[in-house]
Amino acid sequence: MSKRSFITRLRAHLAYPSLLLGTAVLLATSLLALGHLATKTVIAQRQAEDLINSLAQVIPSSLHDNNLLTNHLDLPAKDGNQQVFLAMQGQTVTAVAYSRVTREGYGGPIRLLLGVAADGKLLGVRVLSHSETPGLGDKIEIAKSDWILEFNGLSLTNPPAGQWAVKKDGGHFDQFTGATITPRALVKEIRNGLMFFENHRSTLFQAAIPQPLSTTEPVKATFDNRDGGSQ
Amino acid sequence: MTPSYKQIIREGLWDNNVVFSQMLALCPLLAVTSTATNGLGMGLVSAVVLVCSNLLVSLIRNWTSPEVRIPVFILIIASLVTLVDLFMNAWFHELHKVLGLFIPLIVTNCAILGRAEAFASRHPILPAIVDGLMMGIGLTLALVALGAVREVLGSGTLFAHAGLLLGSSFSSIELTLFDEYRGILLMLLPPGGFLALGFLIAGKRLLERRTKNTHQPVPEANK
Numbered sequence: 001m002s003k004r005s006f007i008t009r010l011r012a013h014l015a016y017p018s019l020l021l022g023t024a025v026l027l028a029t030s031l032l033a034l035g036h037l038a039t040k041t042v043i044a045q046r047q048a049e050d051l052i053n054s055l056a057q058v059i060p061s062s063l064h065d066n067n068l069l070t071n072h073l074d075l076p077a078k079d080g081n082q083q084v085f086l087a088m089q090g091q092t093v094t095a096v097a098y099s100r101v102t103r104e105g106y107g108g109p110i111r112l113l114l115g116v117a118a119d120g121k122l123l124g125v126r127v128l129s130h131s132e133t134p135g136l137g138d139k140i141e142i143a144k145s146d147w148i149l150e151f152n153g154l155s156l157t158n159p160p161a162g163q164w165a166v167k168k169d170g171g172h173f174d175q176f177t178g179a180t181i182t183p184r185a186l187v188k189e190i191r192n193g194l195m196f197f198e199n200h201r202s203t204l205f206q207a208a209i210p211q212p213l214s215t216t217e218p219v220k221a222t223f224d225n226r227d228g229g230s231q
Numbered sequence: 232m233t234p235s236y237k238q239i240i241r242e243g244l245w246d247n248n249v250v251f252s253q254m255l256a257l258c259p260l261l262a263v264t265s266t267a268t269n270g271l272g273m274g275l276v277s278a279v280v281l282v283c284s285n286l287l288v289s290l291i292r293n294w295t296s297p298e299v300r301i302p303v304f305i306l307i308i309a310s311l312v313t314l315v316d317l318f319m320n321a322w323f324h325e326l327h328k329v330l331g332l333f334i335p336l337i338v339t340n341c342a343i344l345g346r347a348e349a350f351a352s353r354h355p356i357l358p359a360i361v362d363g364l365m366m367g368i369g370l371t372l373a374l375v376a377l378g379a380v381r382e383v384l385g386s387g388t389l390f391a392h393a394g395l396l397l398g399s400s401f402s403s404i405e406l407t408l409f410d411e412y413r414g415i416l417l418m419l420l421p422p423g424g425f426l427a428l429g430f431l432i433a434g435k436r437l438l439e440r441r442t443k444n445t446h447q448p449v450p451e452a453n454k
Binding site: 035050 | 309
């Protein structure tokens with residue numbers, strides 16, 4: 001009996017399509033599971049490297065002598081905890097970095113990373129991930145345009161509150177040709193991020209003074225007490 | 232029954248080009264071709280998936296049954312795209328950061344299902360691979376052509392940010408054609424994509440008529 005005729009007879013069977021589909025799904029799922037297992041640790045490692053690289057872009061290495069990934073605080077925020085990375089020179093917090101998410105972009109959530117110095121001035125802003133239109137809204141990436149550098153050195157009072165908007169809305173910041181929604185969302189979220197900093201300023205900078213690594217718990221407790229006041 | 236390789240190459244690159252003749256893949260096409268570089272990236276990743284899916288579909292062509300072949304093909308394509316996404320994220324992380332945006336869009340590329348159904352499921356493995364490769368290159372050329380037209384008219388540049396996609400040695404192909412160019416914004420938006428595509432298709436038809444090379448596209452089985 002040739003192989004061909006065996007398949008032909010098998011195919012004539014009523015249950016064949018269901019079995020075929022079932023087998024195909026089983027194989028595909030196992031392959032995907034294997035693929036996921038094989039890449040999981042590498043991807044996590046790459047993402048950690050990305051995070052370190054991004055943090056280095058918003059906090060100059062001259063400002064800290066600690067490993068940013070090990071010194072961080074979890075502050076309560078609107079949707080879950082807000083992780084804040086602390087840059088420390090000895091026992092003093094010199095700057096902080098934290099991520100913000102805006103859902104007012106054109107193509108889904110945009111994740112930002114903000115670096116803020118002790119005096120409330122932005123050290124830098126970077127876009128961590130987004131799904132804005134390639135060629136239009138993606139100019140928020142540092143790789144595509146210098147636009148995001150415009151925020152360096154700014155604070156809540158510079159430009160004044162009314163000017164924290166794109167030029168089209170009468171504000172200070174440039175929008176892109178063909179993309180106003182994206183920059184508008186970013187300007188708003190960066191301002192929100194600065195307000196978050198302002199609200200938690202005292203705690204952020206007191207946090208590390210006694211003993212940087214062991215204060216996480218007590219700090220968390222004091223935050224829980226006044227939860228809901230800020231943000 | 233199986234066409235000659237010369238014929239397959241000709242079909243894929245010109246006569247039966249995925250975009251300009253079959254009018255497939257228009258969704259990812261219009262979404263990413265605002266620059267030539269984006270078109271190139273999308274085209275290359277799609278070509279890889281096309282070759283792999285044609286290979287797999289051709290391998291199992293004697294096992295599939297007519298009732299469930301489409302779900303099986305879709306399953307193969309979607310799994311391939313996910314695996315490509317995972318592997319690129321792990322081992323070609325820099326490239327993934329640039330192309331990552333486009334990868335999920337490949338599933339919406341009906342040209343891949345079209346080739347699986349119209350060619351790979353009816354022909355042996357080698358011609359199926361060649362077909363996938365040629366259709367992929369044809370798609371890439373179309374995407375780059377459309378991206379170039381839209382980019383030049385819309386932003387006044389050509390192959391902007393190519394260095395990010397292909398490595399810094401390719402940054403020399405990045406051109407700024409007009410400094411301080413205000414740009415025709417329409418060309419960067421989806422309607423501009425449709426307009427440019429229309430003119431390119433008309434141009435291709437005209438060229439075919441001029442050269443009296445009216446090689447009629449072989450009607451594929453209805454999809």
